[in-house]
Every structure is written in C-alpha cells, then in structure tokens.
Amino acid sequence: MPPTPPPGTPGEFVTVPDIDSVPGSGGIRGPIGLGFRVPCLVISPYSRGPLMVHDTFDHTSTLKLIRARFGVPVPNLTAWRDATVGDMTSTFNFAAPPNPSKPNLDHPRLNALPKLPQCVPNAVLGTVTKTAIPYRVPFPQSMPTQETAPTRGIPSGLF
Template sequence: MVHDTFDHTSQLRLLEKRFGVPVPNLSAWRRSVTGDMTSTFNFAVPPDGSAPFLDHPALKAVPQQVQCVPDTVATLAKVTPPYRVPFPQLMPTQETTPARGIPSGPC
C-alpha cells in the first residue's frame, strides 16, 4: 500500500526517474508535493510469470451467480416503469429575471 500523493505529472516523473528522460516543465513545488510512482513498484524483484492460483472456494460460486444475472435484469424490467419521453421535446430556455452585474476588473 502506498500513501504518497500522485497527480497527472507523476507518470512523467516515473519516466524521468526510471528511464532518465528529462521533464523540464515541472516546477520545484510540484516535485516536492507529488510522488514519482517508483514507490508503487518493486524493480528489484523480477515479475512472476506463472499463472495465478484460481482454485479458491469463493470462485466456485461465480458460474451460479452469472446464471442469476439475466433473471435479475428481467425482473427489474418488469417492475420498473418505462421512462416517458416528454412531448414535444424542447430545449430548456434561459431565465429572463433581472440580475445584478458581476464586478470585474480592478474597479
């Protein structure tokens, strides 16, 4: 589990740290606040290419649960009334009530 703060620039920082690709457009503040995602990976251990162990008791019930899904959808379709499309279909209109102007600029 990782408790670092990441944002959209963390992927760039990961590429920078892992592969040496410079990312000059990141500020010092952003570098100090967000992580570079290297803490989420363990590069010291090679990846395990073996097939995952899927013989778990909870997974044996999955085929039975899949059979229930169509029945549930059919039941909901019978219980839920269809959406009534309003007629005639019109675009919403802008309100025309008077309003105060919003101050803008240095004034």
C-alpha cells in the same frame, strides 16, 4: 481536502488577468491543486500483491516514474508538484525478476458471486430489459474491515 500549493506558486494558480471576461469561468481564481482522490491500481510483473502504497500520486506521477527509471526529463513540472506527489517507484520492485505468472483468482468470495453469461449488446444504449441479479443481504450483519497487506510509502496527504 487535497493538497494545494502555497499562494502565488508559479504554474499552480489560475492567473488570467481578467478572468471574469472568460466565458464559463465563473470568475474562479486560485490554486489548481491535485484534485479529488481516486484509487491508483498498478498492474505489472514487477508489482505483485498484496501490497498497498500510501504515497500521493497524480497525473504527473507516471511521467515522474519514466524520469526516475529511464532519466527522461519532465518539462512543465512545477517544483511544488514535483515535491508533493510521488513517482510510483514505491509500487514496483525492479530488483526482483519479473513475475509474469497469472495470479491465483480462485477465491471463495469471488467464486460465490453470480456470473453473467455475456454482456447484453443493448446495455450500452441503456435499454437493458433483463431483471437485475438480486442482492443477498448477509445475515448476521457485521462491520466491514479492510484486509491487511504489506504497505510501503508514506501516508497520503500533507506531511
């Protein structure tokens, strides 16, 4: 369950007086909250991996990054959301010079994947008639594990 603000937090609750009269609302009242979790990929010359950051981010985090980096104010940001989500500065290393070099993508597992020569133009229409690339089930089976990498930040969720 994503973090939700305490009851009555200004700017974080649906507050329409007669919400039952709003078409399509279904009479839903309550907190807006952060929504469901999705991965956040940061690709920048100031962010070289492998690195995992466990902060909680949302759509206002990029605005908070601009505020932290350049001092630009962020209007319409509630105090609860400001305290709950990160500003993405933990994903960057601005003290180091930028590294614009291309990362090494020559990895045995990446190279073993089948490659399609091109995108089929009618794929957008959903009318692809080519057969799918067969999936080879690895044998013997093993429990998947997450690769290790340096980490920064705080565990996501409430703390």
